[in-house]
Amino acid sequence: MHEALGSWHMGRVFYAYRSHPWHGRVLSQEVMASWLDLNQAQLSRIESGKPPQDLAKLMRWAHSLRIPADLLWFKLPENEERTATVVVARSLDEQPAVIPETPQAGGLLPVVINGRAVLVPVDAETIAASGLGSLVGSSVDMSATQAAERDPMSPFNRRDFLKSGVAAVALPGLGLDELQHVASALDDAHRYLDGPVVDYFRRVLNKAKRDDGELGPKKTLPVMLGLLGAVEDHARDVKPSVRRELLAIGADGAEFAGWLYRDIQQPQAAVFWYDRAMEWAQEADNAAMQGYVLLKKSQMAYDERDALRMLTLAQAAGNDRWHLPARVRAEVTQQEALGRAMLGDSLDVVREQLADAEALLTNAADDEPDALGAYFTGHTRLVRDAITYTEAGKPGLAADLFSDVLNAGALSHRDTGFFNARRASALALSGEPDEAAKIGKASAAVAREVRSERTVRVLGEVLLTLDRWRSRPAVREFREALTA
16 A cells, blocks of 8 residues: 555555455455445546546545545645534533534534544434533534445444544433533543443434434434444443443444345445344344344345245244244244245245234234334234235235235335335236336335335336336336336
8 A cells, every 4th residue: 555655646546455455355446436436437447547636536535545644645635523623622621612513403512522522423402402502503514424325344434433424313311411421432432431321322223213214224324334333443442341232232233234225225235234233243142133133134135036045044033042022033934934935835834924923923012112123013014914925926915915004104204115116016916007106106206205225126126017018108107207
């Protein structure tokens, strides 16, 4: 890397970085280009062509890769964090006198620790509860959203999220003393990262999960990547008694991040976070989370239409050694039924397993809203049953089930869009092109709003099924809505 930087050729720097043994493998030009807002062909030309001379581009690329300024052959502007955040306080006992550039909807509150500012994610409710409302400006920092769209596996992106733009989280009642305590933990984990800070991280995670159904992954991911960056950076520094508890939250958050990346159709990133969730769950001795990750990997195998892997992963998730709660065991049993339907087992076998899942869910205790698998309710079970019946060759029955659940209005905004896509698929397979196109068009609007690429993929499959009816007006309107 030093040799490449000494050549004053950014293309050689890109190549040296991509091929550095630190990564464990050579990074593709496609991955690297996505970090730099380029395409693969542009990156290839930069690597093999003349040295780029555009200073604005050089500065932007250096910032994207977090290249230290003292290694560059050109001068970078002042550090963005320093120019965006001005803190006048000089000790822990003093309240920051100026807190500019913090959005009303939420943002990063600078708290002074040992003479320097540490940024803590807060929202408008927290700001009001802390009595800081008059000090907060109204501009919005977009760096978190932009950062989340880069490859999350880059160490330059993972390690710096909490200090470079984590989206807002709602933590009402969090006072200035508590904010300073969290900030202290981010500054000196061994001394300050304790039970209350772990609880803070848990609240961040739980709120992100609750927000996901309405806001979608693009707005939830910055929060999660910030939280996971904090866990990854500080787990090595905390006291042993805190490490296991912190990693348990990290495992939960990494599993959720895997789901978010599935929703935006980035399977490589999803696998990365699922593997990290399994590793952290093993170290935290959290057996239930290990089984739960196997279930999620099975569901990802369904996304990829790998029926056999899906079935065996579901069966592995159902092993008694994981001590799964009844609600999760119900979901695992239903997942196995879906795998059997895809592999051609008889309808009687599939129905028997679906009945077992229903019985498990009926007998499950009423869990806390944030308990493992708490989202798996009667309505969720019914729409998953409908997917299973579609795979079993009964799309008409599936369409009726979808209709009953979706008309009840019990699902989140994002899930309504996704399961309407599945409903459109069942209708198309049942020979109902106009109704399928109408439902598909409504689903496309939701998918665009919450940026669910997973929903768009299903709608693309619906459009293929409707191809023989492509001249019908409703189908044409659906195609135009999906491709707009």
